[in-house]
Amino acid sequence: MPETGSETAPWPPTVIRVRYAETDAMGVVHHATYPVWFEVARTDLMHHLGLPYRDVEARGYYLMLSGLNVEYRRAARYDDELRIVARLSSVRSRTMTFTYAVLRGDELLATGETRHIATDQTYRPARLPDDVLSLLQAPGRARLPGT
Amino acid sequence: MPETGSETAPWPPTVIRVRYAETDAMGVVHHATYPVWFEVARTDLMHHLGLPYRDVEARGYYLMLSGLNVEYRRAARYDDELRIVARLSSVRSRTMTFTYAVLRGDELLATGETRHIATDQTYRPARLPDDVLSLLQAPGRARLPGT
Amino acid sequence: MPETGSETAPWPPTVIRVRYAETDAMGVVHHATYPVWFEVARTDLMHHLGLPYRDVEARGYYLMLSGLNVEYRRAARYDDELRIVARLSSVRSRTMTFTYAVLRGDELLATGETRHIATDQTYRPARLPDDVLSLLQAPGRARLPGT
Amino acid sequence: MPETGSETAPWPPTVIRVRYAETDAMGVVHHATYPVWFEVARTDLMHHLGLPYRDVEARGYYLMLSGLNVEYRRAARYDDELRIVARLSSVRSRTMTFTYAVLRGDELLATGETRHIATDQTYRPARLPDDVLSLLQAPGRARLPGT
Numbered sequence: 001m002p003e004t005g006s007e008t009a010p011w012p013p014t015v016i017r018v019r020y021a022e023t024d025a026m027g028v029v030h031h032a033t034y035p036v037w038f039e040v041a042r043t044d045l046m047h048h049l050g051l052p053y054r055d056v057e058a059r060g061y062y063l064m065l066s067g068l069n070v071e072y073r074r075a076a077r078y079d080d081e082l083r084i085v086a087r088l089s090s091v092r093s094r095t096m097t098f099t100y101a102v103l104r105g106d107e108l109l110a111t112g113e114t115r116h117i118a119t120d121q122t123y124r125p126a127r128l129p130d131d132v133l134s135l136l137q138a139p140g141r142a143r144l145p146g147t
Numbered sequence: 148m149p150e151t152g153s154e155t156a157p158w159p160p161t162v163i164r165v166r167y168a169e170t171d172a173m174g175v176v177h178h179a180t181y182p183v184w185f186e187v188a189r190t191d192l193m194h195h196l197g198l199p200y201r202d203v204e205a206r207g208y209y210l211m212l213s214g215l216n217v218e219y220r221r222a223a224r225y226d227d228e229l230r231i232v233a234r235l236s237s238v239r240s241r242t243m244t245f246t247y248a249v250l251r252g253d254e255l256l257a258t259g260e261t262r263h264i265a266t267d268q269t270y271r272p273a274r275l276p277d278d279v280l281s282l283l284q285a286p287g288r289a290r291l292p293g294t
Numbered sequence: 295m296p297e298t299g300s301e302t303a304p305w306p307p308t309v310i311r312v313r314y315a316e317t318d319a320m321g322v323v324h325h326a327t328y329p330v331w332f333e334v335a336r337t338d339l340m341h342h343l344g345l346p347y348r349d350v351e352a353r354g355y356y357l358m359l360s361g362l363n364v365e366y367r368r369a370a371r372y373d374d375e376l377r378i379v380a381r382l383s384s385v386r387s388r389t390m391t392f393t394y395a396v397l398r399g400d401e402l403l404a405t406g407e408t409r410h411i412a413t414d415q416t417y418r419p420a421r422l423p424d425d426v427l428s429l430l431q432a433p434g435r436a437r438l439p440g441t
Numbered sequence: 442m443p444e445t446g447s448e449t450a451p452w453p454p455t456v457i458r459v460r461y462a463e464t465d466a467m468g469v470v471h472h473a474t475y476p477v478w479f480e481v482a483r484t485d486l487m488h489h490l491g492l493p494y495r496d497v498e499a500r501g502y503y504l505m506l507s508g509l510n511v512e513y514r515r516a517a518r519y520d521d522e523l524r525i526v527a528r529l530s531s532v533r534s535r536t537m538t539f540t541y542a543v544l545r546g547d548e549l550l551a552t553g554e555t556r557h558i559a560t561d562q563t564y565r566p567a568r569l570p571d572d573v574l575s576l577l578q579a580p581g582r583a584r585l586p587g588t
Contacts, residue, residue, distance in 0.1 A: 020337065020347075021330045021471050025204075025464035025519055028270070031212040032186075032462055035179040036315045043314065043373065053314075054373045057172075064222070065178040070215040075270060078466055079337065079348045123175070123222060167484065167494075168326055168477045170319035172372055177315050183462045190461065190520065200461075201520045225319055226484065226495045319498075322564070325506040326476040333473075351466075359472040362511040369505070369564060417469070417516060 011048040013083040014041040020078050028075035034110055038100045041086035051135040067115035074109045091136045093127045094118050158195040161188040161231040165223055175222035185247045188233035198282040214262035221256045238283045240274045241265050305342040308335040308378040312370050322369035332394045335380035345429040361409035368403045385430045387421045388412050452489040455482040455525040459517055469516035479541045479553055482527035492576040508556035515550045532577045534568045535559050
């Protein structure tokens with residue numbers, strides 16, 4: 001059950017509280033909010049890996065989105081406290097994939113995946129430097145259960 | 148090439164101009180904007196099918212998202228004029244799938260898909276009424292090329 | 295200096311970390327994000343007052359915005375940790391005003407105000423019940439310095 | 442009635458249709474959407490003045506927000522067609538002010554104002570070049586009624 005394995009991760013999960021602005025006229029969270037939450041959890045994960053994303057940009061790289069999937073199972077509501085679990089599921093020199101789970105207590109609300117391509121700041125694909133890759137691949141990844 | 152076949156659709160494509168608020172610090176459109184644009188094109192498509200989504204809600208139904216995919220090929224920028232092409236690719240009594248293409252001139256920027264489940268307004272799956280289904284299935288769909 | 299007086303408030307300040315999606319192509323936070331942060335801090339403040347906003351809605355009322363002001367002094371950036379200080383500066387039976395300050399460390403980034411009108415759920419102005427008003431007016435307000 | 446004087450402006454008004462993502466759980470448009478609409482109308486206005494904002498940035502300047510006011514009178518709903526009227530109400534060498542009205546048919550939903558400061562791309566206040574100022578001040582402004 002990789003989606004609910006956050007308890008065993010070596011760092012605290014990302015916790016967010018649903019903002020009113022994130023809801024829509026159906027009374028629940030708008031679906032385009034989930035990729036934003038994924039990004040919040042990705043930011044936290046990269047901090048935990050010792051590679052804050054802002055430092056990646058400061059060194060001249062972007063990790064641009066090449067693909068996004070979300071599966072919605074249950075709706076989230078205003079003021080719900082949610083955990084967002086992010087994992088880095090694959091890393092190559094120019095691409096990487098993260099997976100996500102959104103939980104309310106033990107209830108799985110959504111899962112997702114983002115695929116990224118490393119580029120320079122003219123948006124051209126670029127190989128990430130070795131020290132960046134090694135932070136992404138180890139020991140951070142080795143400490144991640146189920147990836 | 149279903150993605151670029153909008154020229155043959157029986158109605159004008161959805162045209163949007165990129166808003167500044169839709170960009171991010173990479174200088175291009177943030178990826179979570181694309182599902183919002185898909186929704187704009189879906190609204191237009193349902194108007195063209197004679198079934199405005201607001202009327203679906205007025206009759207007591209929601210078409211909630213159960214799945215979302217986006218493939219990003221090229222970045223969009225502030226003030227770009229884009230066409231969003233939406234198609235209804237499958238309809239059943241409780242579920243439906245739309246596909247999308249985002250174009251800047253002849254250049255394909257992104258493609259995507261949204262999967263929906265019909266619910267009542269307590270968020271329980273519900274069978275859509277026959278007259279709603281027939282508007283979604285024909286003649287509207289029959290007039291849609293490539294679906 | 296009411297803007298920076300959060301240290302003396304009887305509850306912890308609202309802390310947020312800037313999301314990438316909140317930035318724009320200028321490289322800093324988009325100005326329309328600030329009212330969203332104000333709302334996050336207002337949600338927290340109402341929890342602290344013993345009157346969660348979701349309970350206000352559950353009882354049949356909305357606190358709709360009638361006015362918004364923001365003064366922007368310095369830009370916020372991706373991944374900045376910010377404190378948002380909210381205060382309830384006036385309460386009447388049908389209207390209320392909140393004021394806000396956005397801080398990065400000791401640096402004041404922005405201040406703002408939101409004015410609200412209480413309505414029923416058909417959006418008509420409505421007098422708030424006495425028990426709601428008393429939670430908003432005392433002892434909560436009495437504990438708020440500088441308001 | 443400067444708010445409704447768009448009929449006499451020498452260019453077509455900005456027309457937008459309310460997006461579902463712009464609504465919130467109150468069933469109406471979230472208040473933080475209005476500054477985004479103002480920005481859309483400001484973009485259009487600057488095109489009409491012969492000074493597209495993207496060109497301002499390409500020349501090395503930003504027009505950053507220093508202040509925002511919105512007065513909300515009536516709520517907008519999903520799928521409403523709205524006109525956003527923008528005017529440039531004052532221009533100096535480093536600052537300018539725009540005013541806005543949001544209309545649904547003849548009904549005034551909201552008014553607002555944004556105050557801007559010209560900066561270079563390190564966010565330092567900067568004097569706009571004379572040719573930029575003259576486009577902002579005349580003949581465009583001269584053709585604007587009530588400003």
